[in-house]
Amino acid sequence: METPLVRDTILQLVAQAVAQAQREGDLQLQTTPEIEVDRPAKGQHGDFATNLPLRLARATRLNPLKLADKLASYIPAHDAVAQVVVAPPGFINFYLREGWLQQQVEVVRQTPDSYGRVDAGHGRTVMVEFVSVNPTGPVHVGHTRGAVLGSTLANVLEAAGYVVTREYYVNDAGSQMENFYRSVFARYQQALGVAAELPANGYVGQYVAELAQEIVQAHGQTFLDMDEAAAIKQIGDLSREKMVGLIREDLSFIRVNFDNWFSERTLFQTGEYQQAIDRLRQQGYLSERENALWFNSTMLGDDKDNVVVRSTGEPTYFASDIAYHYNKFIKREFAQVIDIWGADHQGHVPRMKAAVAALGANPENLTILIAQMVTLKRGAEVVRASKRTGEFVTLRELAQEVGVDACRYFFLARSPDAQMEFDLELAKKESSENPAYYIQYAHARNAGILNLARNREIDWSRGDVSLLRDPNELNLIRTMLRLPELVAKMAQSLEPHHLPHYAMELATAFHWFYENCRVISANPEDGQMTLARLKLVESAQIVLRRSLELMGMGAPERM
RNA sequence: GCGCCUGUAGCUCAACGGAUAGAGUACUGGGCUUCGAACCCAGGGGUUGCAGGUUCGAGUCCUGCCAGGCGCACCA
Numbered sequence: 001m002e003t004p005l006v007r008d009t010i011l012q013l014v015a016q017a018v019a020q021a022q023r024e025g026d027l028q029l030q031t032t033p034e035i036e037v038d039r040p041a042k043g044q045h046g047d048f049a050t051n052l053p054l055r056l057a058r059a060t061r062l063n064p065l066k067l068a069d070k071l072a073s074y075i076p077a078h079d080a081v082a083q084v085v086v087a088p089p090g091f092i093n094f095y096l097r098e099g100w101l102q103q104q105v106e107v108v109r110q111t112p113d114s115y116g117r118v119d120a121g122h123g124r125t126v127m128v129e130f131v132s133v134n135p136t137g138p139v140h141v142g143h144t145r146g147a148v149l150g151s152t153l154a155n156v157l158e159a160a161g162y163v164v165t166r167e168y169y170v171n172d173a174g175s176q177m178e179n180f181y182r183s184v185f186a187r188y189q190q191a192l193g194v195a196a197e198l199p200a201n202g203y204v205g206q207y208v209a210e211l212a213q214e215i216v217q218a219h220g221q222t223f224l225d226m227d228e229a230a231a232i233k234q235i236g237d238l239s240r241e242k243m244v245g246l247i248r249e250d251l252s253f254i255r256v257n258f259d260n261w262f263s264e265r266t267l268f269q270t271g272e273y274q275q276a277i278d279r280l281r282q283q284g285y286l287s288e289r290e291n292a293l294w295f296n297s298t299m300l301g302d303d304k305d306n307v308v309v310r311s312t313g314e315p316t317y318f319a320s321d322i323a324y325h326y327n328k329f330i331k332r333e334f335a336q337v338i339d340i341w342g343a344d345h346q347g348h349v350p351r352m353k354a355a356v357a358a359l360g361a362n363p364e365n366l367t368i369l370i371a372q373m374v375t376l377k378r379g380a381e382v383v384r385a386s387k388r389t390g391e392f393v394t395l396r397e398l399a400q401e402v403g404v405d406a407c408r409y410f411f412l413a414r415s416p417d418a419q420m421e422f423d424l425e426l427a428k429k430e431s432s433e434n435p436a437y438y439i440q441y442a443h444a445r446n447a448g449i450l451n452l453a454r455n456r457e458i459d460w461s462r463g464d465v466s467l468l469r470d471p472n473e474l475n476l477i478r479t480m481l482r483l484p485e486l487v488a489k490m491a492q493s494l495e496p497h498h499l500p501h502y503a504m505e506l507a508t509a510f511h512w513f514y515e516n517c518r519v520i521s522a523n524p525e526d527g528q529m530t531l532a533r534l535k536l537v538e539s540a541q542i543v544l545r546r547s548l549e550l551m552g553m554g555a556p557e558r559m
Numbered sequence: 560g561c562g563c564c565u566g567u568a569g570c571u572c573a574a575c576g577g578a579u580a581g582a583g584u585a586c587u588g589g590g591c592u593u594c595g596a597a598c599c600c601a602g603g604g605g606u607u608g609c610a611g612g613u614u615c616g617a618g619u620c621c622u623g624c625c626a627g628g629c630g631c632a633c634c635a
Contacts, residue, residue: 036575038575038577039575040577040578041574041577041578041579041580041581042578042579044578045578049577049578051576051577054577054615054616057615058614058615064615087578088578089577089578089615089616090615091577091578134635136635171635174634174635175634175635176634176635290633291633292633293633294633303561303562303631304631306632306633307632307633308633309633310633311633312633314633316632316633316634316635317634317635318635342629343563343564343628343629343630344629344630344635345629345630345635346562346563346564346629346630347562347563347629347630347631348630349563350562370563370564370629372564372565372628372629373564373628373629375628410571413571413572413573413583414571414572414573415572415573416564417564417565418564418565418566418572419564419565419627419628419629420571420572421571423571426570426571432597433583433584433597434583435582435583435584437597438583438597438598440597441595441597441598442598444595444597445594445595445597445598448594448595449594449595451594452594453594489575492575493575495575497573498573501572501573501574501582504582504583505582508582511598511599512599514594514595514598514599515598515599515600516599518593518594519594520593520594521593521594522593537594558595559595559597
């Protein structure tokens with residue numbers, strides 16, 4: 001069940017007024033204008049506003065204020081709307097009716113599990129592919145941002161009526177993996193007293209030695225007694241599985257979970273790699289130069305061509321990425337695909353778009369979100385992160401130090417476009433006073449009231465919501481009503497960073513209400529008010545919980 | 560050199576081309592004998608990097624500068 005949006009109702013009223021004005025000859029337009037209805041920044045300007053008269057003033061050569069008056073007079077009456085007011089220089093402001101607002105408390109109460117679900121996606125399939133770290137080491141802080149962003153975006157899209165697949169692309173083929181396997185093998189040999197050196201540019205991180213140690217414990221020196229190539233292959237298989245398992249556990253720890261882990265190697269096993277390449281060749285996008293096979297992405301607007309098969313005959317990473325997107329669009333037929341990449345891959349956007357176009361899919365259905373870099377600091381000192389040298393702070397260390405909820409909130413509240421500095425000392429210090437807890441505290445406080453009411457066996461099901469007339473009560477209801485609109489908006493803009501800011505406002509609205517409106521009163525004269533307010537508290541809890549759920553944060557009953 | 564992103568309060572960051580640019584944090588002062596003070600109230604704090612332009616209206620769009628980040632491989 002989806003929550004209807006008041007905003008859409010207002011939009012329709014305006015559209016009706018425009019149509020009526022045209023019929024009456026008060027408005028002559030070549031094209032029907034796109035109507036915008038917004039939430040004004042200031043409460044005094046009403047619940048909704050449209051700037052339509054201002055935007056039509058030029059085309060119609062009419063005074064915007066007079067046009068606003070005219071249009072306002074054609075706006076039909078509606079149950080939800082108390083007042084329509086024209087404001088200079090040409091806004092039309094809408095004020096919601098108190099009785100209608102009160103009634104929304106009942107609406108929320110009746111949809112505890114689905115409030116905030118809207119039908120913007122109409123069941124369209126969308127894949128969100130994110131994190132996709134090479135399984136050559138654990139997930140670190142930089143990847144955590146994309147992980148939190150992707151998981152929240154997926155939640156939002158699901159709430160907005162899309163059929164969402166969360167996918168992790170496991171880069172388990174290619175030369176970096178080979179390098180990793182050899183590194184583990186070298187550590188394995190060393191652990192058994194065999195003099196061995198790490199490959200040049202091998203992985204030197206402590207976790208590689210630990211991995212080798214685990215293999216020694218489970219398998220002893222089995223792999224010393226066989227042909228080296230076979231040993232590396234078998235140790236490689238073990239290491240890869242362990243590493244992917246570790247990545248999965250770490251992500252799960254910060255509540256990032258996937259519907260599917262897609263292996264790059266399967267692209268070669270199923271023949272999809274070959275199909276994708278053949279398809280490009282047939283379309284004339286491939287050419288051979290300098291013993292390598294090139295994708296002529298310049299034909300599609302990229303500023304340079306890219307190698308897909310090296311002169312050694314080995315496919316590049318880009319080649320399997322093409323095959324992977326062939327799988328996403330052509331094989332699995334996702335209507336929309338969202339890739340979340342780090343800023344260091346930003347330069348590859350044009351070629352990926354070009355490749356999708358060359359495969360015969362619409363590149364507009366591929367959205368690549370770029371999450372900017374996270375610079376990690378400890379006080380004034382910058383902590384360099386390098387997987388190769390093994391110096392980095394892992395996701396798990398971070399989440400354990402700062403806390404999962406605070407961590408998610410911290411990453412989530414910032415626009416992906418903005419680089420961030422993550423000061424571990426500051427984060428630890430601030431974690432106790434993190435806004436995340438402000439929101440959770442609102443939920444816990446709320447739960448405290450409901451639990452007390454239940455302990456006292458108060459039955460509030462007959463509460464009369466029309467008693468909720470205090471400005472703090474109405475403000476809380478108004479804030480609650482914004483969640484479904486926000487879900488629709490975020491699904492469209494793909495900007496989930498609005499969610500934490502909204503949740504803060506919702507928590508504030510609740511704390512204000514709590515401060516000013518006693519719910520469970522000892523005074524028998526307040527009996528009816530108590531019942532009405534318990535309904536409000538119940539509905540507020542639903543919206544707080546839904547907001548926290550969407551962000552992947554806990555909604556504690558006590559803390 | 561070219562491309563993408565960023566520059567807003569002391570700090571960390573919001574703001575779909577709209578109305579007096581907002582939060583958190585820090586600082587100062589105030590508020591618990593009643594549902595949880597991890598809360599609330601009040602206060603100071605800004606030439607939105609700089610300069611032009613577009614328009615009824617620009618932090619937001621365009622142009623040029625300045626500063627920072629990331630790219631520009633037959634690595635991923």
